[in-house]
Amino acid sequence: MSRLIDLTYVLSPETPLYPIYDPVQVADKFTFADDGFAVRSWAFDEHSGTHVDAPAHFGGEATVDVIAVDDLLLEAVVLDIGQRVAADHDAMVVPDDVLAWESAHGPLPERCALLARTCWGARAADPDAYLNADAGGVLHSPGFHPDVGSFLAEERPGVRAVGLDTASLDIGPSTEFPFHVAWLPTGRYGIENLARLEELPPRGATLFVGAPRLQAGSGGPSRIFALV
Amino acid sequence: MSRLIDLTYVLSPETPLYPIYDPVQVADKFTFADDGFAVRSWAFDEHSGTHVDAPAHFGGEATVDVIAVDDLLLEAVVLDIGQRVAADHDAMVVPDDVLAWESAHGPLPERCALLARTCWGARAADPDAYLNADAGGVLHSPGFHPDVGSFLAEERPGVRAVGLDTASLDIGPSTEFPFHVAWLPTGRYGIENLARLEELPPRGATLFVGAPRLQAGSGGPSRIFALV
Numbered sequence: 001m002s003r004l005i006d007l008t009y010v011l012s013p014e015t016p017l018y019p020i021y022d023p024v025q026v027a028d029k030f031t032f033a034d035d036g037f038a039v040r041s042w043a044f045d046e047h048s049g050t051h052v053d054a055p056a057h058f059g060g061e062a063t064v065d066v067i068a069v070d071d072l073l074l075e076a077v078v079l080d081i082g083q084r085v086a087a088d089h090d091a092m093v094v095p096d097d098v099l100a101w102e103s104a105h106g107p108l109p110e111r112c113a114l115l116a117r118t119c120w121g122a123r124a125a126d127p128d129a130y131l132n133a134d135a136g137g138v139l140h141s142p143g144f145h146p147d148v149g150s151f152l153a154e155e156r157p158g159v160r161a162v163g164l165d166t167a168s169l170d171i172g173p174s175t176e177f178p179f180h181v182a183w184l185p186t187g188r189y190g191i192e193n194l195a196r197l198e199e200l201p202p203r204g205a206t207l208f209v210g211a212p213r214l215q216a217g218s219g220g221p222s223r224i225f226a227l228v
Numbered sequence: 229m230s231r232l233i234d235l236t237y238v239l240s241p242e243t244p245l246y247p248i249y250d251p252v253q254v255a256d257k258f259t260f261a262d263d264g265f266a267v268r269s270w271a272f273d274e275h276s277g278t279h280v281d282a283p284a285h286f287g288g289e290a291t292v293d294v295i296a297v298d299d300l301l302l303e304a305v306v307l308d309i310g311q312r313v314a315a316d317h318d319a320m321v322v323p324d325d326v327l328a329w330e331s332a333h334g335p336l337p338e339r340c341a342l343l344a345r346t347c348w349g350a351r352a353a354d355p356d357a358y359l360n361a362d363a364g365g366v367l368h369s370p371g372f373h374p375d376v377g378s379f380l381a382e383e384r385p386g387v388r389a390v391g392l393d394t395a396s397l398d399i400g401p402s403t404e405f406p407f408h409v410a411w412l413p414t415g416r417y418g419i420e421n422l423a424r425l426e427e428l429p430p431r432g433a434t435l436f437v438g439a440p441r442l443q444a445g446s447g448g449p450s451r452i453f454a455l456v
Contacts, residue, residue: 029273038284208438214270
């Protein structure tokens with residue numbers, strides 16, 4: 001019996017954001033009590049909550065509205081670096097992690113999304129712990145090493161997307177975003193702030209990425225499920 | 229070989245809206261040329277573009293963020309009332325249309341989304357033709373008869389959602405929204421402004437409804453696909 005797992009956090013003004021973005025805003029426009037029907041109005045930056053980074057976020061061609069639809073339904077491959085993250089908050093997914101996954105589970109599927117489970121999701125209920133700034137304001141959280149971007153794009157081109165359970169594809173202290181730079185311009189996309197990666201098997205889940213069709217957008221809040 | 233069909237329109241300031249809503253707004257927040265990465269900021273009312281009406285839009289319990297995830301992956305059943313719409317812009321889906329579908333294709337699936345193809349999507353590129361206001365400002369477009377709401381909720385409870393290719397579940401001239409009132413409070417949801425319903429078979433497509441998890445939202449722009 002297959003089961004749908006919702007990998008999406010609720011979006012609200014309390015959603016923890018990478019610090020260059022403004023808080024999500026919401027207001028009632030119509031209310032059931034006054035108007036007989038309810039509608040709210042929202043304002044947010046594209047990279048809020050569980051969201052897609054389109055290639056165009058870092059100069060790639062595709063904006064979020066024109067990512068190939070076939071790239072939005074993919075088998076999910078899940079790497080686990082939680083143990084390393086426990087010892088080093090700035091731990092990175094490296095090419096050897098992909099090779100180790102293949103040793104254990106066989107070659108990557110012909111087309112897939114590669115997701116990194118860093119176990120950072122355990123902090124999601126506490127925005128301060130999730131962003132994890134030190135006394136000097138430097139964030140500390142795990143991410144992808146830029147080498148894994150070039151490795152996947154060149155050696156494993158069937159990986160159409162990567163994602164993880166933190167607020168950035170790059171590690172917290174990064175200021176130059178080298179993984180974003182290595183990955184997004186190749187025409188592939190990223191997913192940040194994924195929930196419940198603990199519930200996914202290493203392979204075999206089908207990932208549905210409901211990226212919004214925001215015209216010429218660099219990304220956007222997305223509804224993302226896995227069918228396991 | 230299965231194929232994904234994108235049933236979602238691009239969202240932009242030009243998106244035609246039901247006239248009680250404000251235009252979608254977007255602005256550049258960061259640009260690749262100036263900042264090395266691109267981000268836009270958006271503001272919109274929940275019922276913009278291809279979107280879900282959550283039960284709470286008309287007083288039902290579930291807001292869009294808590295619609296049961298199992299109701300977001302459903303077999304799609306497609307009724308075609310295009311011929312009637314050609315003769316009457318305010319034509320309605322009635323219970324007999326459901327019975328006629330069953331006569332042709334067998335009982336409705338145990339769980340499904342019932343979609344009405346009115347062929348209104350042919351007008352989508354022209355907002356005036358899509359909303360189709362007459363000289364007095366009254367809109368004319370097809371929709372669901374309220375009787376089909378109570379019929380489905382009572383006699384075909386496995387229908388978890390209905391949708392169509394116009395801007396409202398109710399017909400254009402409606403001011404009391406009787407279908408919304410009959411349907412949404414039963415805990416089921418609706419989908420408006422679906423694209424490309426012409427490409428779906430009468431049964432057998434799998435519908436993915438990427439409803440946004442807007443906290444306590446009455447609905448929201450959604451990424452919706454069919455796998456056929």
